[in-house]
Structure formats: C-alpha cells, structure tokens
Amino acid sequence: MSLAHRNDADRRRQEAKRARGRTFVAITFVPVVLALALVATLFADVITDTVSWQIVEPAYTTESWSFTEGFAFFSTWENVVEKELVARGEDPAVVLDDPEERRKFRLRNRVELLWQLDGAPLRYVVTSSRDDTVADYGFFEGLRQLDAIRAEAGEGQEVRLNPWLDAAFLTKNASRTPVMAGLGNALIGTLWVIGLVIVFSLPIGVGAAIYLEEYAPDNAVTRFIELNIRNLAGVPSVVYGILGLYAFVRVFEFGPTVLSAALTLSLLILPVVIIAAREAIKAVPPSLRQASYGLGATKWQTVSQVVLPNAITGITTGMILAVARAIGETAPLLLVGAAAFIPRAPEGPLSTYTVVPIQIYSWVAENDVEFAHVASAGILVLLAVLLVLYGAAFYLRRRFERSW
Amino acid sequence: MSQTVPEDHVTVRSDPVDANDAVVAIEDLSLWYGDFQALRDVSLTVPKNQVTALIGASGCGKSTLLRSVNRMNDLVPGVTVQGKIHYEGADLYDPVVDPVEVRRRIGMVFQKPNPFPKSVYENVAFGPRLHGFKGDMDAHVETSLKRAALWEEVQDKLQQSGLGLSGGQQQRLCIARAMATEPDVILMDEPTSALDPIATDRIEELIHEIKQDFTVIIVTHNMQQAGRVSDRTAFMHLGVLIEEGPTERIFTNPQHEMTERYISGRFG
Ligand SMILES: Nc1ncnc2c1ncn2[C@@H]1O[C@H](COP(=O)(O)OP(=O)(O)OP(=O)(O)O)[C@@H](O)[C@H]1O
Ligand SMILES: [Mg+2]
Numbered sequence: 001m002s003l004a005h006r007n008d009a010d011r012r013r014q015e016a017k018r019a020r021g022r023t024f025v026a027i028t029f030v031p032v033v034l035a036l037a038l039v040a041t042l043f044a045d046v047i048t049d050t051v052s053w054q055i056v057e058p059a060y061t062t063e064s065w066s067f068t069e070g071f072a073f074f075s076t077w078e079n080v081v082e083k084e085l086v087a088r089g090e091d092p093a094v095v096l097d098d099p100e101e102r103r104k105f106r107l108r109n110r111v112e113l114l115w116q117l118d119g120a121p122l123r124y125v126v127t128s129s130r131d132d133t134v135a136d137y138g139f140f141e142g143l144r145q146l147d148a149i150r151a152e153a154g155e156g157q158e159v160r161l162n163p164w165l166d167a168a169f170l171t172k173n174a175s176r177t178p179v180m181a182g183l184g185n186a187l188i189g190t191l192w193v194i195g196l197v198i199v200f201s202l203p204i205g206v207g208a209a210i211y212l213e214e215y216a217p218d219n220a221v222t223r224f225i226e227l228n229i230r231n232l233a234g235v236p237s238v239v240y241g242i243l244g245l246y247a248f249v250r251v252f253e254f255g256p257t258v259l260s261a262a263l264t265l266s267l268l269i270l271p272v273v274i275i276a277a278r279e280a281i282k283a284v285p286p287s288l289r290q291a292s293y294g295l296g297a298t299k300w301q302t303v304s305q306v307v308l309p310n311a312i313t314g315i316t317t318g319m320i321l322a323v324a325r326a327i328g329e330t331a332p333l334l335l336v337g338a339a340a341f342i343p344r345a346p347e348g349p350l351s352t353y354t355v356v357p358i359q360i361y362s363w364v365a366e367n368d369v370e371f372a373h374v375a376s377a378g379i380l381v382l383l384a385v386l387l388v389l390y391g392a393a394f395y396l397r398r399r400f401e402r403s404w
Numbered sequence: 405m406s407q408t409v410p411e412d413h414v415t416v417r418s419d420p421v422d423a424n425d426a427v428v429a430i431e432d433l434s435l436w437y438g439d440f441q442a443l444r445d446v447s448l449t450v451p452k453n454q455v456t457a458l459i460g461a462s463g464c465g466k467s468t469l470l471r472s473v474n475r476m477n478d479l480v481p482g483v484t485v486q487g488k489i490h491y492e493g494a495d496l497y498d499p500v501v502d503p504v505e506v507r508r509r510i511g512m513v514f515q516k517p518n519p520f521p522k523s524v525y526e527n528v529a530f531g532p533r534l535h536g537f538k539g540d541m542d543a544h545v546e547t548s549l550k551r552a553a554l555w556e557e558v559q560d561k562l563q564q565s566g567l568g569l570s571g572g573q574q575q576r577l578c579i580a581r582a583m584a585t586e587p588d589v590i591l592m593d594e595p596t597s598a599l600d601p602i603a604t605d606r607i608e609e610l611i612h613e614i615k616q617d618f619t620v621i622i623v624t625h626n627m628q629q630a631g632r633v634s635d636r637t638a639f640m641h642l643g644v645l646i647e648e649g650p651t652e653r654i655f656t657n658p659q660h661e662m663t664e665r666y667i668s669g670r671f672g
Contacts, residue, residue, distance in 0.1 A: 110441070218481070261656040287518040293479060295585055296508030305530075312522060 015367075046383070052163045053142030053149060057157045059130035063087040067113070070124030080111045084126040112168060115161035124194060125160075130179040136369050165377035174341045174359065178370035183378055186359035188325060188345040189258070193355055196262030197269065197326050198319070204266075205273030206308075206315060212274070213281045214303055233271035240268040241332030249336055256337025259349040264336050265329060269322040276318020280311035317396045324389040328382065330357040356382050358363035409444075409662075411645045416659045418649030420637070421449040426490070427589060427619045428473060428510075433487035435468055435477065442468045443515025444643045445487070448554060450589070455611060455620040457634035457651065465643040466623040470591050473621065474510040475503040492588075499600065510589040511582035516598050517574035519566030519581070522655050524549075524558050527566045527577055531585035537667070544584065551617070553610050579610065583618070590614070592622040596629065606672035627667065631655055639663045 032367055065083055072079040078096060085092040095101045108129045134157055142161075153159050162179070172182020216222040244264030254260040284307050292302040305319060339354050340362035346353040355361075356378065363375035423429070428450040435443040437648070442465045450456050458466040473478045473489060475496060489496040496506055508531070519527050528545045529537075529639075537544065549555040554576040558569070566577050575595060582590055596604040611620055611633045624630050630637055631651060638648035639662075647654065647663045658664040 286517075287514065287516060288520060290476070290479075290512075290514060290520045291520065291581075292530075294474070294475065294507055294512035294514070295534060295581065296504050296506075298504050299533050301534055305534075306520065 043383075046376050046379050048139045050380055051139045051161065051163050052370075052373050053137040053139070053146075054162050055134040055149065055157050056127075056160055057132040057134055058125075059128045059132070060126075061082075061087040061383075062156065062158050064123040064125040067122045067124070070111075070113075076124075080124045081109075081120065081125060082107070084109075110168060110172065112179075113166060115163060117313045119172050127179050129175070129180050131179065133179075133370060136373075148310050160356060162373075164373040165380055169377055170381070173345075174354070174362075174376045178368060178374050181371070181374045182365070183356060183359060183381055185342055185345045186354050186356045186378075187381075189342075189353035191354045191355060192346050192349070192351075193261045194323055194327060196258065196349060197265045198323065200262060200266035200275050201270050201322070202319060203320075205270050206271075206277050208274045209277030209281055209307075209315075210303060213278050214299070214307070229271045229274055236331075237268055237329055238331040238335065240264055241335030242331060243267065244336040254350070256339070256352055257350045258346050258353045260336045261333050261338060261353065261355070262349070264332050265326045268329065268332060269326050271326065272322045273319060276322065277311070277315045280314025280318065281307055283312045283314055313396050313399060317393045319342060320389050320393040320396070324386050324393075327355075327385060327389075328357055330361055331359055334361075356385075407470040409642050409646070413644055413646070415645045416448060416647040416649075416663075417493040418525065418647075418653050418659060421451045423449070425451040427452045428621075429490040430469075430473070431488040433469070433472060433485070434488065435465075435472060435482045435486075437480065438482045442643050443472070445641075446643075446645045448638055448645060448648060450619060451636065452619050452623060453537070453617075454635040455615050455622060455633050456632040458621065458623045458640060459625075459630050459637060459666070460640035460646075461486070462625075464640045466640055467593050468643075469640070470593055470621060470623050472511075473589070473591055474507045474512055476512065478503050483620060508585050509587050511585060511587035512593060513582050513590060513595050515574070517571055517578050519569070519574050519577050519611050521565060521567055523563045524566050524577060525562040527581050528584050535585060548584040548612055549577075550581045551583050551614060552576045553606065553613070554580055560610070570603070572599050572606060573612045575599060575603070575607060576610065579607075579614075583614070587618065589619045589621065592620060594623050594625060597625065627655075627669075639666060641666075 031304045043065045059082065063084065065080060070076060070083070082092040082096065085095060095105045110127050112125055112127055114125050115121055115123075135149070135152065137145070142149060150159055170187060171184045172180060173184045174186070175181040212222065212226065216225075241264060244260060244267070248254045248260040248263045249256060254263075288306050288310060289302055292306040297305070333355060337352075338356065338358040339352055342352055342354050360375050360378040360382065363371045363378060364370075366375075417535065419452065426449045430446055430448045430450075433443055433446045438638075446465075446469060448456075448469075458469060460466055460659065472485065473496070477483045477485070485497055487497075491506075491510070494501060505644060509628065520530060522530070525545055528548050530540055532544060533645065534627075546555060546559075554573060557573060558577075561568070566574065569577060575598075579590070579595075596607050599607065608629065611622065622630075622633065624633075634651045637651045637654040639646050639654065639658075641662055647658060647660045648660075654663065655667055658667055
C-alpha cells in the first residue's frame with residue numbers, strides 16, 4: 001500500500017517535472033521562431049526589392065531582341081550593339097571598329113538581359129544613361145496593378161521588369177545613373193583590401209597565438225596582454241577607424257588608400273584571429289605533443305610539425321569568420337577614407353578604393369528610389385558572400401570535430 | 405594501502421645488477437611536483453638488453469620514475485629533481501646534457517596509443533626526419549615496422565592514416581615509431597592497458613623479441629604481465645623503491661612484507 005502510494009506520488013512528480021520541461025522548451029522556442037521569422041522577412045524584403053517594374057522612355061529605340069537573337073558565343077555584346085545601332089539609324093562600324101568610340105559607347109550604354117513583358121521573357125536590350133525612367137513600382141505592387149501600369153505607359157515608352165541583380169551588376173561600376181550602377185570596382189576593392197588583411201593578420205595573429213600558447217611565461221605581464229586582447233576584441237570598430245585615420249593615413253602618410261584600409265581592418269580582426277588560433281592550438285591533444293617530445297623533437301619542431309598542422313583547420317575557421325567580419329565593416333573605412341565613387345578599380349596597395357559595404361552605404365544614402373533597388377542588389381551580393389564564408393567555416397569546423 | 409613507508413627504508417635488493425651490465429643507473433633520485441614529493445631517494449640499476457618492470461599501487465610514482473629517465477618530466481611546470489641518472493658515462497641531469505638528445509636515445513611508448521594523424525609511413529619516418537636521417541627512408545620504415553611485427557598488416561596501407569588502424573596496431577605503430585630513431589632504451593608506460601587480450605599478447609611477444617636490440621623499462625599494473633615479460637621487477641610504494649630483483653624471485657619469494665602483500669593481491 002505504502003509502496004503504491006509512493007509510486008503515485010512519484011508519477012505525479014515526474015509528470016510535473018515533464019510539464020515544467022515542456023514550458024521551458026516553449027519559452028525558449030518562441031524567441032527562436034521570432035528571430036527566424038524576422039530573418040526570413042528581411043531576406044524576402046531584400047530579395048523582392050531587387051526586382052522592380054519600370055516604365056522607361058528609351059532615349060533612342062524601344063527595340064529588344066530575344067535571347068536566341070542576341071546571344072552569341074564571346075561576342076554577344078558586339079552582336080546586340082550592332083543591332084541596336086542599326087535600329088538607332090547609326091553606322092555600327094563607326095562604334096565597333098574604333099577602340100576609343102567603343103569605350104565611349106560602353107560608358108553610356110549597357111547590354112542587358114531584361115525581363116520583358118511582351119514576347120519571350122528574357123530579352124536583350126541596350127540601356128542608355130539617357131534613358132528616362134518615368135515610373136518605378138515595387139515587385140508586388142507592380143504585379144497587382146500591371147494593367148494600370150501598362151495603360152499608363154505612353155507612346156514610345158515601355159514597361160520592363162528590371163532584375164537589378166544580374167551578372168552585369170557584378171562588373172558594372174559606380175554611376176550616377178541607377179541602371180548603370182554596379183559593384184565592379186567595389187568588389188575589386190574588397191578583394192584587394194581583404195587580400196592584404198589576410199597577408200597582414202594571418203602571420204601576425206598565428207605568431208602571437210603560438211607565442212602566447214607555447215612560449216610566454218605564465219606571469220603578470222602575459223596575463224595582462226591576454227586580458228587586453230580579449231578586451232580589444234570588443235572595442236567598437238569605429239574606434240579602430242579613428243586609430244587608422246591617425247596612424248596610417250596621417251602619421252605614416254599612406255593616405256586614403258587600400259593599404260590604410262587593410263592595416264586598419266587587420267588591427268580590427270587581429271584579436272579575434274589570435275583568440276581563435278589559440279583555441280585551435282589548445283585543442284591539439286597533449287598526447288600528440290608528448291609523442292613528438294618523446295621522439296626527441298625540440299619545442300619548435302613540435303610546434304611547427306605537430307601542433308600547427310593539427311591546428312590548421314581551427315585556425316582557418318577562425319580566419320574565415322574574422323575575414324567575414326572585415327568584409328562587412330563600414331564604419332572604420334568611412335573614417336580612413338574609402339571613396340563612394342571611384343573612376344577606376346584599385347591597382348595596388350596605394351590606390352584609392354571603395355569596398356562593397358561602403359558602396360552599398362552610398363547607394364542607400366542616395367535620394368532616389370531606383371538606387372534603393374541597386375542597394376538591395378548590393379546587399380544581396382554581400383549576404384551571399386558572407387553566407388558562402390560562414391558555410392565554409394561551418395563545414396571546416398564539422399570536419400575538424402570529426403578528426404578526433 | 406595508505407600504509408606509510410619508514411623514512412629510513414633501504415631498498416631490498418636481491419641479486420644486484422653488475423655495474424658492467426648497466427645501461428641506466430638511477431642514483432638517489434628524488435622528485436617534487438611543486439611541494440609534493442613524488443619520488444624519494446630511488447636507486448635502480450637497469451641492465452642492458454633486459455626488461456625491467458616497475459610495479460606498485462596507483463599513484464606510487466611509477467610513471468614519474470619512468471618519465472624521469474628520458475626527462476619528459478622537464479615538460480611539467482614546477483618539477484624539481486635531485487639525484488643522478490647515469491647513462492653512457494654521463495649524468496642525464498647534468499646541465500650540459502640536452503634533454504632533446506636524451507629523448508632520442510631513450511624512446512617512449514605511452515599508455516594510450518598516440519599515432520600522429522598522418523600516414524603510417526609518416527608516423528614511422530617522423531623521428532628519423534627530425535634527426536636528419538640520410539639513408540633510405542623506405543627501407544628504414546620497413547625495417548622498423550618489421551621489428552614491431554606490424555609490417556605484414558600494414559604494408560598495403562602505408563599511405564593511409566595511422567588513426568585508421570586498430571588499437572593494438574596503433575600501439576605497435578607507436579613502438580615502431582619509437583624504434584625508428586634507433587634508441588638504446590625504450591620506456592613503456594602501461595602500453596597494453598588500453599588493449600584487448602589478443603592485442604596485449606602480441607605486444608608482450610613483441611617486447612620479448614625487441615629486448616635483443618633494446619633495453620626496456622615497462623610500467624604495468626598487471627602482475628601476470630610483469631611475470632611474463634620482465635627479467636627484473638622493481639616494486640614501489642609511495643614514491644619509495646621498496647624492493648627489486650629478478651622477477652622470479654620477487655614473485656615467488658619476496659623479501660619485504662609490503663612486496664609480498666602487493667604480489668599476493670592483498671593490497672592496492
Ligand atoms: N603533473 C603532476 N603534478 C602534480 N602531481 C603529480 C603530477 N603527476 C603526478 N603527480 C603525483 O605524483 C604521484 C605519482 O604519480 P605517478 O603518475 O607517477 O603515479 P603512477 O604510479 O604512475 O600511478 P598510476 O599507476 O595510476 O599511473 C601521484 O600522487 C600523483 O598525484
Ligand atoms: Mg602511471
């Protein structure tokens with residue numbers, strides 16, 4: 001009797017415990033769902049923002065060519081431009097055969113593959129910086145009122161579904177005309193800056209991590225340094241911008257160049273790189289070091305031949321995450337002089353430059369709905385790059401965990 | 405087992421090793437981890453081409469003594485050592501002696517197999533490469549693997565990861581790796597405690613074979629193993645070497661009462 005009673009009480013207590021567990025799960029679940037919903041909304045918004053319906057009044061012709069008409073291996077551009085020039089009533093040879101004329105034409109006109117309403121969906125058009133956008137409608141708004149928009153388009157105007165993010169967007173350069181604007185120079189700038197950031201921060205970060213983890217004496221000075229590295233990782237990035245402006249731009253007189261930006265961002269991510277590299281070095285099993293020492297390896301031989309090769313995945317993961325952070329940084333680069341518009345791509349460490357987030361920032365700041373679409377397209381590219389990097393880091397980390 | 409050892413205990417020695425046969429001679433060795441004294445005036449002579457077993461209850465300092473012989477204890481912060489270990493006419497703890505060179509000449513095999521996450525071949529070649537081996541590496545790797553009785557099993561997977569082998573094979577790989585640097589002495593700290601009985605058998609056979617070329621000091625918790633593989637046995641308790649002598653004598657006719665109790669399983 002007493003036993004049965006105790007079992008009943010037990011069961012009730014168990015039941016209560018389980019109920020509490022469920023409540024707890026529910027409480028933690030809500031914010032997760034909310035956060036996911038928010039991220040999804042953000043993505044959906046950015047993506048739909050990269051497509052818009054436009055009524056355009058072309059400066060020259062309203063001609064367009066289907067994909068099969070326009071496409072030609074390696075010479076699609078020439079092919080479409082030739083058709084366009086004929087349609088404009090000009091002599092194609094004048095433009096196509098003279099390099100200088102070609103360059104000028106390129107600056108004012110783009111061959112684009114656009115969604116057209118009539119005929120085949122994908123059509124080549126030549127857009128010109130003189131084309132006039134009469135009206136611009138968001139994707140869903142346009143879908144709802146398509147008939148009204150069509151009716152609104154007057155003589156010599158046409159309705160286009162403009163996908164702002166297309167292949168050409170990645171090569172087009174900054175422009176005052178939204179349709180002409182692209183990420184070209186900014187991407188090259190980002191490549192230069194990040195390339196140099198890796199060159200600077202990888203050896204210094206890994207070197208510092210090796211020193212702190214393997215060689216530094218365990219004393220007050222070392223602990224002070226460690227504490228500061230951890231604190232530096234939390235300093236707002238704009239502070240690094242001020243430091244970079246003072247040190248690299250002014251004192252070392254590197255000016256507003258790729259080099260100044262790379263040095264500033266290297267300082268910014270160094271604490272993170274050092275911390276990640278130390279964790280990776282720490283994670284190498286002591287038994288492997290023992291094996292190496294036991295075979296008569298010196299400290300340096302052990303570090304370079306056993307510890308580092310086994311920490312390399314962890315170091316790489318940390319480096320990727322740090323680089324992802326550097327790619328998205330805007331504030332410090334505004335301070336050390338990234339330009340919003342630069343006429344040509346950087347050619348070396350001492351070139352002026354712009355980077356992707358700065359370019360996006362300058363588009364967002366434009367007072368023009370069309371630039372909002374351009375900015376969205378830029379954001380999407382940036383997010384895609386970051387997603388790839390985070391994916392790579394995730395993959396490496398998984399593999400790293402599996403190896404022991 | 406918490407029985408104390410009198411301060412003035414004198415190690416009981418039967419049939420002491422002739423100084424001419426000695427490879428390693430430990431003399432009055434004391435060792436402290438910080439304030440804690442882990443070894444108390446240990447003296448032990450290790451004869452050439454024989455297997456010496458260290459036995460004793462957990463925590464009595466067997467590993468500590470073993471690791472003193474190739475100066476692995478130097479890697480532990482806060483260790484102080486007093487006394488001498490004679491090896492090839494020098495004292496291993498003489499300041500002029502390079503511990504790195506000591507470890508090349510006195511190799512070590514650990515309790516848990518710890519091959520590098522590299523290929524079987526690279527595991528064996530690791531030591532020779534460190535020390536600038538000039539000869540035919542392929543042949544050297546093969547010889548080392550044959551001496552470790554592993555060649556037959558791995559000759560087709562030399563380029564595969566050492567971690568892909570079974571536990572017993574990994575341990576033999578570690579033995580091959582240790583032998584590849586051509587040491588005089590091989591220290592083994594409970595080399596079979598992580599292995600199944602069959603793998604253990606193979607390692608024990610192997611120890612029997614390699615003592616023609618090497619001097620072996622082995623720590624073991626397994627009385628039968630000590631009986632099977634060793635020529636001499638040293639019994640330790642609380643950092644003190646209680647008794648040492650020929651294995652047969654220690655096991656059949658221990659002189660000290662503590663040894664007797666440990667052997668007969670009445671303690672520890
Ligand atoms: N790194 C260390 N720091 C401090 N004390 C240690 C350290 N290593 C060992 N000791 C202590 O020294 C004593 C001897 O340890 P040791 O590892 O040599 O024992 P053992 O005989 O090998 O034991 P087991 O059979 O369990 O391996 C133990 O009391 C242990 O706690
Ligand atoms: Mg031990």
